[in-house]
Amino acid sequence: MxxxxxxxxxxxxxxxxxxxxxxxxxxxxxxxxxxxxxxxxxxxxxxxxxxxxxxxxxxxxxxxxxxxxxxxxxxxxxxxxxxxxxxxxxxxxxxxxxxxxxxxxxxxxxxxxxxxxxxxxxxxxxxxxxxxxxxxxxxxxxxxxxxxxxxxxxxxxxxxxxxxxxxxxxxxxxxxxDACNDTPLGFIYDRVTNTGGCLMNQYANCYRFDPNIPGCPRKPCDEQHKITxxxxxxxxxxxxxxxxxxxxxxxxxxxxxxxxxIHSCNGCMPSQAFFHMNKSYWICENTSSVVLNGLASFNETIYLIEICEIVPGQPSNCMSGTYYSTGWMTGTVGRIELASFYNFLPDKSYKITLTVDNEDCPPSHTFEQIIGTKGCPVPEPCVCFELMAVNPFGDEFSLYYDATESGLLEVVLVNQVSGQVTQLISPTQISAGSYIHRQNVGHLPTGSYVVLANFKGEQYAKTAIRF
The missing domain is CATH 3.40.390 (Collagenase (Catalytic Domain))
Known part of the structure; x- marks a missing residue:
């Protein structure tokens, strides 16, 4: 393997x-x-x-x-x-x-x-x-x-x-x-070139025992003691x-x-705060979601989240009556829905602060980010077509697709390097429903492909790798 x-x-x-x-x-x-x-x-x-x-x-x-x-x-x-x-x-x-x-x-x-x-x-x-x-x-x-x-x-x-x-x-x-006497150079061997010639007295980097690597005549990795x-x-x-x-x-x-x-010399590994949030969030009645993704925080055992509203451009000062703290929470930071415990309002700016600590290795560490909110937008139209492909794929290509209404569908598979196009589904009128399409593609070369679907004049795409 x-x-x-x-x-x-x-x-x-x-x-x-x-x-x-x-x-x-x-x-x-x-x-x-x-x-x-x-x-x-x-x-x-x-x-x-x-x-x-x-x-x-x-x-x-x-x-x-x-x-x-x-x-x-x-x-x-x-x-x-x-x-x-x-x-x-x-x-x-x-x-x-x-x-x-x-x-x-x-x-x-x-x-x-x-x-x-x-x-x-x-x-x-x-x-x-x-x-x-x-x-x-x-x-x-x-x-x-x-x-x-x-x-x-x-x-x-x-x-x-x-x-x-x-x-x-x-x-x-x-x-x-390398200026180190305790790291000897590789063993000397004679390397066979790609053209059949011989380069004498080369240093071997033997990453594993392999007596089948040729030499002319000295081989590089034909004895266990040569392995690094x-x-x-x-x-x-x-x-x-x-x-x-x-x-x-x-x-x-x-x-x-x-x-x-050097971050610390106190003999232990301190925690490090980090999180990702979008720059702005839609605030809608009963459906608002403001997620803090703190999975990249490191080596923490406890954490604390602080939220407050600020005046744009003045992040140092929290507006009166808007500050909230979770208090110290035990565990590691994951994906946290902030809207579950804080009432975000539309068209505002907020400062989000995450502090983490490791109780066995102080000090604590803090990371903060400013986010904005916007009023709820007009609902987008429903998605009428969804496409999924088995990825990566071998000699058989499997395509799954759902349509919520009837329409004309065509699907092709495009090689990203050569541009070769393989027809998967010729232009066909389909009804609403779920479908599976399987097709032998053993003749196609390995590489990167894009599945392109045209449904009712709209384009849909998925990437897939042929192994």
Whole structure:
């Protein structure tokens, strides 16, 4: 499974539609898992490797190593999750540096991580041994394959620690002079080139035992003792090893240029407040909904929410008689319906403040946001047609659709790369009801597709992946 999942990261698909995790779903219809949850799980996975350092397998002859793996005391704190819908960034019209310049969040105090789903922006770290640290990762192509979802989380945690290692002055060990005597270079082998030639005396990065990798004649990974488990090599192992020298270099970096990134030195992991809300909400009689999504708050055990009305442009002062506090609540912040305990009025501005704390690791942390309200709009007309497709799909494509009234329907499947159009449903007059359409598409190439439906002159679309 690891082979298939590893290969998926280089598949070159052009992901359309959401193409990534969103505030409310995984981007492929699963509303029980979203980008906030994904971010927190990745941080937990990466921290688990930091907390469980293991012994370095490959050792430098004559070098002294501690009897037990050295402790690595750094941990990551999730300080926020942001979603950007930007075609220029998605399609690489912008460079990595331009994307960071546009969306940088406190870059000299917070290490920014960009989850870019399209190929080419994977595993790139900037700010080596300096300030304004950030990196790019592309784990979404792994996640959307059902057999790879669990592995994709481990993959993301590994990339985080490897790339953050680069920002903290660590280099690859197998083929670079990394200033650490306890991280030996890779074993020497003779590499067979793509054209059948031979490059002599190359350093091998052996991420697993594989005697079938050719050599001319020396092979790279044909013996177990050649396999690496160091965090700065490319390896299948998890957790991986940090050597004493690497930990010393990390601490030295954090004592210098990286000092502004240190959140706490009191030996525990404090909580971090963060939530998402829309900028404005409709306030309708008996049906108002004002949801605070606090899933991205981190490591909290108690929390408190405060609400008050403010004068636009004057967020410091609450208007008299409008302040409300939930008091300290036990547990973690999730999705909270604020309208269930606060009476929001239309055409007003409100300040929402979330304070979180971890009772075992003070201090508390606060995040606030200003929202607006509007009077209830004229009800929109009913949706007359709904479309859903099995995604991803294989040799058979299954389409489900509902119509609340009769009308003319046509459905096609469009390959996003080649533009090839496959007719699914020819123009057909249908009655109100629920329908299922199945069609063999085994002849179609793998890749990204869009299902386009035309019902009564209106266009409806869904993205789908052919595996």
């Amino acid at each position: 690891d082979d298939a999942c590893s290969a998926a990261i280089n598949d070159g698909f052009l992901y359309m539609g959401s193409g990534n995790f969103t505030e409310t779903s995984d981007g492929f219809g699963n509303n029980n898992y979203n980008g906030y949850q994904r971010a927190e799980e990745i941080i937990i996975k990466a921290n688990s490797e930091l907390a469980n350092n293991i012994d370095q397998w490959r050792k430098t002859p004559g070098e002294s190593y501690p009897p037990t793996p050295p402790q690595n005391n750094i941990r990551y704190i999730l300080s926020g999750v942001y979603f950007h819908r930007d075609d220029d960034a998605y399609y690489h019209t912008l460079t990595r540096n331009q994307i960071h310049a546009k969306y940088n969040i406190d870059g000299n105090d917070v290490l920014d991580v960009y989850h870019a789903p399209k190929d080419g922006f994977d595993g790139f770290a900037s700010g080596f041994g300096g300030s304004n640290k950030y990196f790019f990762i592309r784990d979404y192509p792994l996640y959307i394959q059902p057999a790879c979802q669990n592995w994709s989380l481990e993959f993301a945690g590994k990339v985080y620690n490897h790339e953050i290692g680069h920002t903290l002055s660590l280099r690859h060990t197998w083929n670079e002079q 488990n160091n965090v700065m090599d490319y390896t299948e192992q998890f957790p991986r090893a940090y050597t004493q020298c690497q930990i010393n270099r990390i601490n030295s970096e954090l004592a210098g240029n990286g000092n502004t990134y």
